[in-house]
Structures are given as C-alpha cells and as structure tokens.
Amino acid sequence: MKRYQNLILLALVALLVAVPLWMVKRPAPGPDGAEVEIFAGADDKAKDTITAIAPQYKPWFKPLMEPPSGEIGSLLFALQAALGAGFIGYWLGSSVTRARLRRNKSEA
Numbered sequence: 099m100k101r102y103q104n105l106i107l108l109a110l111v112a113l114l115v116a117v118p119l120w121m122v123k124r125p126a127p128g129p130d131g132a133e134v135e136i137f138a139g140a141d142d143k144a145k146d147t148i149t150a151i152a153p154q155y156k157p158w159f160k161p162l163m164e165p166p167s168g169e170i171g172s173l174l175f176a177l178q179a180a181l182g183a184g185f186i187g188y189w190l191g192s193s194v195t196r197a198r199l200r201r202n203k204s205e206a
Contacts, residue, residue: 135168139175142168 125134135142148155165171 139168139171 122136125136128134165174
C-alpha cells in the first residue's frame with residue numbers, strides 16, 4: 099500500500115507541474131502589434147525601458163551566452179536557483195551537524 103501511495107503522490111505532483119503549463123493561454127499582442135512572449139522577464143522589460151529613455155545607450159558588455167528562447171532562459175534561471183538552494187541546504191545541514199557533534203563531544 100505504501101508503494102502505491104508514493105506513486106499516487108508522485109503522479110499528483112507531476113500533474114500539479116504539468117497542468118498549469120497546458121492551461122496557459124497565449125497573451126494578446128502588444129499595443130504595437132508585436133507578439134508578447136509568455137516567459138519574458140524583468141531583463142527584457144528593463145532593456146525596453148532603457149531603450150525608450152535613452153535610445154543612444156550602448157551596453158558596456160555582451161553576455162557570454164544568449165539563450166535561444168525565453169523558455170531556455172527561464173530553465174537556466176531555475177537550475178541556478180535550485181543549485182544555489184541545494185548548496186545552502188547542504189551548508190546549513192553540515193553546520194548544524196558539526197555543531198551537534200561538537201556539543202556531544204564536549205558533554206561526553
């Protein structure tokens with residue numbers, strides 16, 4: 099029974115991830131008629147705002163790699179966040195364990 103319970107929970111989690119992606123509707127075109135990207139982030143909006151304020155502005159560096167689409171950029175950002183969270187969790191866990199071992203050693 100425990101095995102089936104875990105499989106059901108895993109399937110529910112997969113559905114919770116997949117269903118919202120299926121339900122996303124494509125946004126209406128912008129005021130200029132251009133197609134609006136679903137996964138556009140703050141970087142794109144900032145670039146557009148800077149271009150509107152100072153059209154002569156030239157960026158002072160270029161990215162090392164330009165993702166082929168917004169979805170890939172979002173994936174890379176999520177991967178970076180997951181790796182960072184994993185590193186922080188590992189560091190916190192090892193720090194707590196190290197402190198617990200020191201405390202147990204001093205009590206003994």
